[in-house]
Amino acid sequence: xxxxxxxxxxxxxxxxxxxxxxxxxxxxxxxxxxxxxxxxxxxxxxxxxxxxxxxxxxxxxxxxxxxxxxxxxxxxxxxxxxxxxxxxxxxxxxxxxxxxxxxxxxxxxxxxxxxxxxxxxxxxxxxxxxxxxxxxxxxxxxxxxxxxxxxxxxxxxxxxxxxxxxxxxxxxxxxxxxxxxxxxxxxxxxxxxxxxxxxxxxxxxxxxxxxxxxxxxxxxxxxxxxxxxxxxxxxxxxxxxxxxxxxxxxxxxxxxxxxxxxxxxxxxxxxxxxxxxxxxxxxxxxxxxxxxxxxxxxxxxxxxxxxxxxxxxxxxxxxxxxxxxxxxxxxxxxxxxxxxxxxxxxxxxxxxxxxxxxxxxxxxxxxxxxxxxxxxxxxxxxxxxxxxxxxxxxxxxxxxxxxxxxxxxxxxxxxxxxxxxxxxxxxxxxxxxxxxxxxxxxxxxxxxxxxxxxxxxxxxxxxxxxx
Numbered sequence: 001x002x003x004x005x006x007x008x009x010x011x012x013x014x015x016x017x018x019x020x021x022x023x024x025x026x027x028x029x030x031x032x033x034x035x036x037x038x039x040x041x042x043x044x045x046x047x048x049x050x051x052x053x054x055x056x057x058x059x060x061x062x063x064x065x066x067x068x069x070x071x072x073x074x075x076x077x078x079x080x081x082x083x084x085x086x087x088x089x090x091x092x093x094x095x096x097x098x099x100x101x102x103x104x105x106x107x108x109x110x111x112x113x114x115x116x117x118x119x120x121x122x123x124x125x126x127x128x129x130x131x132x133x134x135x136x137x138x139x140x141x142x143x144x145x146x147x148x149x150x151x152x153x154x155x156x157x158x159x160x161x162x163x164x165x166x167x168x169x170x171x172x173x174x175x176x177x178x179x180x181x182x183x184x185x186x187x188x189x190x191x192x193x194x195x196x197x198x199x200x201x202x203x204x205x206x207x208x209x210x211x212x213x214x215x216x217x218x219x220x221x222x223x224x225x226x227x228x229x230x231x232x233x234x235x236x237x238x239x240x241x242x243x244x245x246x247x248x249x250x251x252x253x254x255x256x257x258x259x260x261x262x263x264x265x266x267x268x269x270x271x272x273x274x275x276x277x278x279x280x281x282x283x284x285x286x287x288x289x290x291x292x293x294x295x296x297x298x299x300x301x302x303x304x305x306x307x308x309x310x311x312x313x314x315x316x317x318x319x320x321x322x323x324x325x326x327x328x329x330x331x332x333x334x335x336x337x338x339x340x341x342x343x344x345x346x347x348x349x350x351x352x353x354x355x356x357x358x359x360x361x362x363x364x365x366x367x368x369x370x371x372x373x374x375x376x377x378x379x380x381x382x383x384x385x386x387x388x389x390x391x392x393x394x395x396x397x398x399x400x401x402x403x404x405x406x407x408x409x410x411x412x413x414x415x416x417x418x419x420x421x422x423x424x425x426x427x428x429x430x431x432x433x434x435x436x437x438x439x440x441x442x443x444x445x446x447x448x449x450x451x452x453x454x455x456x457x458x459x460x461x462x463x464x465x466x467x
Contacts, residue, residue, distance in 0.1 A: 016075075017033075017035050017036055017039050018039060018075055018078060018079065019071075019075055019141070020033070020036045020039075021036050021037075021039035021040040021042075021043055022040075022043065022065065022071045022074065022075065023071070024036055024037065024040040025040045025043055025044055025065065026062065026065045026066045026071070028066070047061055047062070047065075068169025068170075069143045069144060069169055069170055069171035070143070071169075072141040072142065072143040072169060072170070073096060073141075073143035073144075075141045076092045076093065076094055076096055076141045076142075076143060077090065077092065077096075079092065079093045079094075079141070080092040080093055086350075088350060088352070088403070088417040089350055089351060089352020089353070089358065089403070089417055089420070090350050090351070090352065091358060091401050092358075092359065093140075093388075093391075093392070094140035094141060094142060094387065094388060094391055095140075095142055095359065095360050095361045095387075095391060096142070096143050096144065096355075096359045096360060097142070097143065097144045097145075097146065097355075097359060097360035098137060098142050098144075098145050098146070098360060098361060098362070098363060099146045099148055099360060099361075099362045099363075099372075099373050100133075100145060100146065100147050100148065100362070100363045101115055101148050101149055101150065101362060101363065101364050101365055101373060102147050102148065102149055102150065102152040102155055102158065102365065103120060103121075103124060103149050103150040103151070103152060103154060103155050103365050104116075104117050104118070104119065104120055104121045104124070104149070104150045104365050105117070105118075105119065105120040105149070105150050105151060105154045105155065106118055106149060106150040106151040106154070106177070107151055107154065107177070107179060107180075107215070108151070108177050108179070108213050108214055108215050108218060109213070109214035109215060110177075110200075110202075110212065110213050110214060110275070111212050111213075111214065111275060111276075111278070111279050112202075112212070112241050112243065112270060112274075112275065112276045112279060113274050113275045113276065114271060114273040114274040114275075114276055114373060114374050115149065115150060115274050115373070116274040116275050117149060117150040117151070117274075120150075121365050121366060123365075123366040124365040124366055125365065125366060125367050125383075127157045127160065127161070129367065129383070130157065130161045131161060131164055133363065133367070133382055133387075134161065134164050134165045134168060134170075135168075136382070136386065136387045136388075137165065137168070137170060137387070138165075138168040138169070138170065140387055140388055140391075142170060143170065143171060144170065144171040144172075144173065145165050145170050145171070145172055145173070146173045146174070146175060146198075147162065147172070147173070147174045147175065148174075148175040148373065149175070149176075150365070151176060151177055151179075151180065152174055152175075152176065153174075153176055153180040153181070153185060154180070158174075159188050159189070159191075159192045160192075162174070162189070162192040162193060162194055163191075163192040163193055165193075166192060166193025166194070167193070171195060171196075172192070172193055172194045172195060172196070173194065173195065173196035173197070173198060174189065174194055174196070174197055174198070175198040175200070175239065176197065176198070176199055176200070176225070177199070177200050177213070177218070177222060178199040178200065178201070178221065178222035178223075178224075178225035178226055179218050179221040179222055179225060180225070181197070181199070181224075181225025181226070181228050181229055182225070182228065183228050183232075186225075186228045186229050186232045186234065187232065189234070190232055190233075190234055194234065195234065195235060196234070196235045196236075196237065197229045197234050197235070197236050197237070198236075198237040198238075198239045198266070199222060199225060199226050199229065199236065199237070199238055199239065200213075200222075200238075200239050200240070200241075201222060201226075201238045201239070201240055201253060201256075202240055202241060202245075202246055203219075203245075203246055203249055203253070204246075204249045204252035204253045204255075204256050205219075205249075206219040206220070208245070208246060208249060209222070211245075212245055212246070223260070226238065226260050226262065227260060230260060230261040230262060235263055235264075236261075236262050236263060236264075237262065237263065237264040237265065237266055238253065238256075238257045238260075238262050238264070238265045238266075239265075239266050239267075239268055240253055240265065240266075240267050240268065241267075241268040241269075241270055242267050242268065242269070242270060242284060242289075242292060243270050243279070243282040243283065243284065244281075244282045244283070244284065244288075245282050247284060247288060247292065250267065250292065250295075251295070253265065254299060254305065254307060257305060258304060258305055262305070263305065263306060264305065264306040264307075264308065265305060265306070265307050265308070266307075266308045266309065266310065267292065267296060267307070267308070267309040267310070267311075268309075268310050269309070269310045269311040269422055269424075269425065269439070270282070270283050270284065271374040271422070271424045271425055271428055272428045272429070273374050273375075273376060273424070273428055277428075283439070284439065286439055286440055286441040286443065287441060289311060289313070289439055289440075289441070290313075290317070290441040292309075293309060293311065293313060293314050293317040294317060294321065296308070296309055296314065297314075297317055297318055297321045297331075300318075300329055300331065301325070301327050301329050308331055309331075310422075311422060311439070312353035312354040312419045312420055312421060312422055312437075313353075313419055313421075313422075313437075313439075313440055313441075314331055315330075315331060315351070315352075315353045315415075315418050315419050316353070316415040316418050316419045318330045318331045319415075319418060351418075352403075352417055352418065352420060353417075353418055353419040353420045353421075354419070354420040354421065354422055354423055356371045356372035356375060356400055356423045356424060357371035357372070357379075357394075357396060357397040357399075357400030357401060357423075358397075358400055358401045360372070361379075361390075361391065361397070362375075363382065366383075367381055367382040367383045368380070368381050368382075369381070369382060369387070369390050371396060371397060371400055371423070371433075372423070372424050374424035374428070375423065375424040375427050375433065377396055377427070377433065379394035379396050379397055380394060396433065399433070399434060400423055400433065403416050403417055403420055405434050406420065406421070406434055406436075407432070407434050407435050407436060408435060408436035409436040409440070409442065409443045410426075410435075410436045410437060410440075411436075413442060415442070419440075421436060421437030421440060422437045422439065423437075425437050425438060425439055426438070
């Protein structure tokens with residue numbers, strides 16, 4: 001009740017009591033309002049309690065709270081608890097992360113492009129419309145914004161819009177093919193407040209990367225772009241979409257990333273959307289995906305480089321392997337990794353794997369909103385509706401937040417709160433975003449167990465009948 005009240009009541013400056021209380025707690029802005037001071041004290045007690053329970057350093061948490069985007073994230077989480085209670089997995093009153101397909105314009109022609117990028121769309125947002133969307137993200141306490149595309153660096157206003165979002169206290173990242181990461185552009189990104197650069201690399205060699213990316217000469221430019229980003233001190237990640245085309249090269253890509261000084265490699269789950277529909281035959285088998293996830297966890301626990309994956313099954317694999325290997329390292333979602341201790345492993349159900357329509361959503365170049373960049377289901381239009389209205393009222397978004405609505409194997413799986421299956425793959429293969437994820441090994445394991453059980457039951461009936 002108190003959380004709901006503090007999240008809904010506003011001061012004259014437009015801030016909610018909850019936002020003002022967090023500002024007050026870290027000394028950002030002092031308020032003389034008694035409710036704000038009271039809420040600030042309550043949050044301090046909650047932080048102290050959480051640190052003791054999960055064996056976290058209180059100073060580290062308080063320092064993190066001084067970061068604007070961290071406070072936005074906490075406001076969102078607490079607001080979700082106030083609105084929905086403590087749910088498995090947790091829900092938020094606004095997206096924690098927004099992925100913005102900034103433009104359809106692109107200088108490559110990748111075989112797996114979910115956006116079918118190439119030429120710029122005629123109805124793309126103007127700069128003023130883009131800035132207005134940033135205002136909405138800020139008002140809704142969106143913590144992180146990821147610019148994607150197409151190739152966002154082909155738009156001249158990307159630096160202006162990124163800077164504007166950064167000044168609003170939003171964490172900014174950009175996903176790029178790397179060919180335009182010249183020293184000049186990297187310097188401009190850093191000046192604009194971009195803290196994270198994710199560069200697509202689909203092969204460890206020139207031949208394999210360019211065969212998938214469709215343009216000769218792009219490999220060398222991409223590698224040079226990665227080097228420029230690392231040298232500038234920006235947190236740099238290599239992103240690889242795993243298919244049969246490059247599955248055997250992924251360890252080589254990881255080793256290349258280490259040599260380049262990259263801090264993270266993230267393996268993207270292949271989704272047959274956009275041009276990806278034409279290469280469905282290159283999708284990994286459930287067995288190949290499971291082996292890949294186990295390999296990524298082995299690399300993750302070595303501590304040399306972060307190896308993550310957008311497949312929600314990675315949360316389940318990390319949990320299983322951590323119990324087998326007695327490790328505290330878990331990947332709770334594809335954008336977070338943590339060294340959990342003791343009871344903190346209980347958070348896995350709360351964090352919840354697939355975040356489409358639950359933790360994040362996507363904005364298309366023309367302002368349309370979808371639950372995920374890989375799921376082409378329009379849930380609203382920012383030219384006509386507010387982000388809050390779309391997020392809270394869309395039936396599709398509400399369905400995706402309710403794991404009790406999942407069908408088939410995903411609906412009965414013991415890991416449905418930790419993983420939930422990839423809703424984009426379910427939609428791409430079955431035309432139903434609540435259908436089971438066709439790429440999960442547990443479908444095969446459970447089918448096998450069910451078959452064995454049926455054989456045992458049938459044998460028992462025969463023996464009983466003969467006796």
